[in-house]
Amino acid sequence: MSFGEQPLANALIAPERSSEQQLTYELAPTICSACGLFQLLEQPTATSIFTRKYPFFTSTSKYMSNHFSHLARDLIQNDPTLKDGGFVIEIGSNDGTLLQSFAKAGINHLGFEPSESVANVAKKNGINTDISFFNSETASLIRQKYGPADIILGANVIGHIAEINDIGSGVASLLKDDGIFLIEAVYLGDMLLNTAFDQLYDEHVFTFSGTAVANAFHKHGLELINVERQSVHGGSMRYTLAPLGSHTCTAAVKNLLDEEKNRGLNNSATYIEFRQRCEAIRRDLPLLLSEISGMGHKIVGYGATAKSTTVLNYCGLGTNDIAWIQDSTKAKQGMLSPQTLVPIVPPEYFREVSPEYAVLFAWNHRDEIEMLEREWRKKGGKWILYIPKVTVA
Ligand code: DWN
Ligand code: SAH
Numbered sequence: 001m002s003f004g005e006q007p008l009a010n011a012l013i014a015p016e017r018s019s020e021q022q023l024t025y026e027l028a029p030t031i032c033s034a035c036g037l038f039q040l041l042e043q044p045t046a047t048s049i050f051t052r053k054y055p056f057f058t059s060t061s062k063y064m065s066n067h068f069s070h071l072a073r074d075l076i077q078n079d080p081t082l083k084d085g086g087f088v089i090e091i092g093s094n095d096g097t098l099l100q101s102f103a104k105a106g107i108n109h110l111g112f113e114p115s116e117s118v119a120n121v122a123k124k125n126g127i128n129t130d131i132s133f134f135n136s137e138t139a140s141l142i143r144q145k146y147g148p149a150d151i152i153l154g155a156n157v158i159g160h161i162a163e164i165n166d167i168g169s170g171v172a173s174l175l176k177d178d179g180i181f182l183i184e185a186v187y188l189g190d191m192l193l194n195t196a197f198d199q200l201y202d203e204h205v206f207t208f209s210g211t212a213v214a215n216a217f218h219k220h221g222l223e224l225i226n227v228e229r230q231s232v233h234g235g236s237m238r239y240t241l242a243p244l245g246s247h248t249c250t251a252a253v254k255n256l257l258d259e260e261k262n263r264g265l266n267n268s269a270t271y272i273e274f275r276q277r278c279e280a281i282r283r284d285l286p287l288l289l290s291e292i293s294g295m296g297h298k299i300v301g302y303g304a305t306a307k308s309t310t311v312l313n314y315c316g317l318g319t320n321d322i323a324w325i326q327d328s329t330k331a332k333q334g335m336l337s338p339q340t341l342v343p344i345v346p347p348e349y350f351r352e353v354s355p356e357y358a359v360l361f362a363w364n365h366r367d368e369i370e371m372l373e374r375e376w377r378k379k380g381g382k383w384i385l386y387i388p389k390v391t392v393a
């Protein structure tokens with residue numbers, strides 16, 4: 001299916017450059033019937049996406065910071081040798097939110113992070129960070145310099161890298177014989193179930209299922225040994241992989257692969273229904289917005305997410321529909337949304353204006369945001385939701 005021409009989801013525009021032509025590509029996902037890998041047909045280059053201005057900082061969500069500190073705590077508890085000369089590597093370490101727990105525990109660590117904007121924050125906080133893309137070449141340089149890793153982590157990043165086979169061989173060569181490779185990512189099954197089409201954008205080259213992850217890494221000698229559902233980012237999966245035969249495989253893996261077969265994750269009918277539900281949202285959301293603004297109410301956006309770029313461009317929405325978007329990220333404030341040029345403002349402005357309606361583009365962080373915006377809700381502030389379908393709450 002196609003979501004049309006789209007700009008890069010995080011390519012925010014400085015107001016003085018708003019008349020310049022922006023890079024666009026066709027957002028057209030498909031699924032490989034042989035290996036089950038759900039993927040984008042057209043993929044803009046990684047160097048055009050992950051730049052020195054990349055504006056997404058993991059630490060903007062307290063909930064995500066907690067999630068990652070729990071993950072680190074569990075890994076450290078499960079492997080007491082880590083504190084004794086162990087080595088943890090993170091791919092896509094961003095501002096160091098996850099690695100900081102290992103650093104605090106005195107564990108050798110290294111993050112691969114190509115986007116300078118976020119990597120520099122991690123470095124400033126004392127997190128060892130290599131400002132480069134992880135690939136088989138950089139992996140081999142690190143192995144020569146520091147030796148193999150006990151744990152390689154990749155949260156919301158492995159599906160961002162088009163050269164998945166190069167990643168597989170890089171990870172396999174950098175991991176100890178009894179090491180583990182842990183991936184966390186938005187889960188294809190949840191994306192389909194929730195009609196969360198806004199999880200699709202240039203950075204998400206692949207949206208993983210258990211079946212696809214098992215197939216993709218098996219050919220590099222890595223076996224899927226465990227899977228655990230996570231509630232974060234609207235429904236994610238944690239996949240643990242290890243060198244073939246080094247660990248026992250849990251029943252959860254077989255259960256998930258069976259479930260995916262039964263749910264028809266590899267059947268075209270599943271995707272035809274998904275497309276119909278996406279098209280219903282594309283029809284209903286602009287209608288609801290024009291109805292509400294026709295009654296004289298102000299509508300804004302909440303969270304200048306990567307996801308919002310897909311929604312705005314797919315549904316043909318712009319400044320006539322959404323006055324501005326509030327976002328707590330300093331680097332996003334004062335910028336304009338890609339292609340649609342909606343201004344991004346700080347939270348203080350949201351609270352001052354107290355608009356009647358806000359489209360919740362950061363719907364994956366709803367619990368956290370409801371707590372923050374209690375006062376606004378008490379005053380009658382309403383969310384416009386579009387996932388799993390268009391509603392007012
Ligand atoms: O995979 C990816 C995920 C992890 O992060 C990346 N490819 C890009 C990015 O996607 P996103 O922009 O859709 O992520 P979030 O976490 O949904 O973005 C939330 C946005 O909302 C941030 O810009 C921060 C902002 N925010 C806010 O203004 N107030 C967030 C919270 C929690 C808040 O209270
Ligand atoms: N892991 C963090 C960040 C996710 S955003 C989290 O879960 O919140 C994706 C991050 O991966 C960005 O910071 C981006 O710069 C980085 N990235 C993209 N390609 C990469 C690669 N090949 N190697 C390492 N990091 C990469």
